[in-house]
Amino acid sequence: xxxxxxxxxxxxxxxxxxxxxxxxxxxxxxxxxxxxxxxxxxxxxxxxxxxxxxxxxxxxxxxxxxxxxxxxxxxxxxxxxxxxxxxxxxxxxxxxxxxxxxxxxxxxxxxxx
Amino acid sequence: xxxxxxxxxxxxxxxxxxxxxxxxxxxxxxxxxxxxxxxxxxxxxxxxxxxxxxxxxxxxxxxxxxxxxxxxxxxxxxxxxxxxxxxxxxxxxxxxxxxxxxxxxxxxxxxxx
Numbered sequence: 115x116x117x118x119x120x121x122x123x124x125x126x127x128x129x130x131x132x133x134x135x136x137x138x139x140x141x142x143x144x145x146x147x148x149x150x151x152x153x154x155x156x157x158x159x160x161x162x163x164x165x166x167x168x169x170x171x172x173x174x175x176x177x178x179x180x181x182x183x184x185x186x187x188x189x190x191x192x193x194x195x196x197x198x199x200x201x202x203x204x205x206x207x208x209x210x211x212x213x214x215x216x217x218x219x220x221x222x223x224x225x226x227x
Numbered sequence: 228x229x230x231x232x233x234x235x236x237x238x239x240x241x242x243x244x245x246x247x248x249x250x251x252x253x254x255x256x257x258x259x260x261x262x263x264x265x266x267x268x269x270x271x272x273x274x275x276x277x278x279x280x281x282x283x284x285x286x287x288x289x290x291x292x293x294x295x296x297x298x299x300x301x302x303x304x305x306x307x308x309x310x311x312x313x314x315x316x317x318x319x320x321x322x323x324x325x326x327x328x329x330x331x332x333x334x335x336x337x338x339x340x
Contacts, residue, residue: 118269146327148327156333157317157319157332157333157334158317158329163327203269207327215272215327217269217270217271218269219267219268220269220270
């Protein structure tokens with residue numbers, strides 16, 4: 115079945131460090147891929163998306179490229195801030211799958227000053 | 228706009244008690260969803276409603292029922308709560324043609340003792 119696998123956390127970085135959170139997927143169709151972010155005490159919110167192979171999604175300094183050959187959608191940011199501390203979820207969407215988002219297990223990022 | 232609202236924010240139940248979690252959205256979205264979030268498990272879909280008057284099971288529907296009362300409201304009912312239903316519950320909504328872009332409520336933290 116369709117699934118998403120993320121790197122295990124927590125990830126702890128110092129402010130201004132480079133961030134990578136790995137995400138790989140398994141899908142029978144042609145998925146769209148997403149990163150959602152959950153700040154402490156809040157619900158999830160969409161961070162960025164890519165709807166076809168080789169697309170790059172970007173927002174708030176975060177980027178992720180849809181790599182069909184490696185079935186990956188790794189999240190990157192060049193210089194993290196304390197305010198980026200949150201849980202990050204990779205997700206896929208297949209429209210033929212009655213429109214359901216499938217989430218990875220989430221990766222906690224803690225950025226220290 | 229309030230977005231997606233959920234009530235209550237916190238609830239403690241004894242095994243066997245029942246309760247209804249309420250969700251409302253003011254974005255005129257067709258699709259609404261109920262998820263549960265457990266440590267290390269990511270978000271798992273309980274039930275969803277693609278449009279007013281329709282509901283479908285998600286990944287983990289056992290022990291739950293839902294009602295799409297109207298386009299705005301989608302409630303989740305636990306008829307006989309069990310400790311395994313201790314979790315954080317999120318309601319979400321998504322618009323037509325962009326249902327992958329889901330807007331989440333702040334969550335309900337439920338503890339069943």
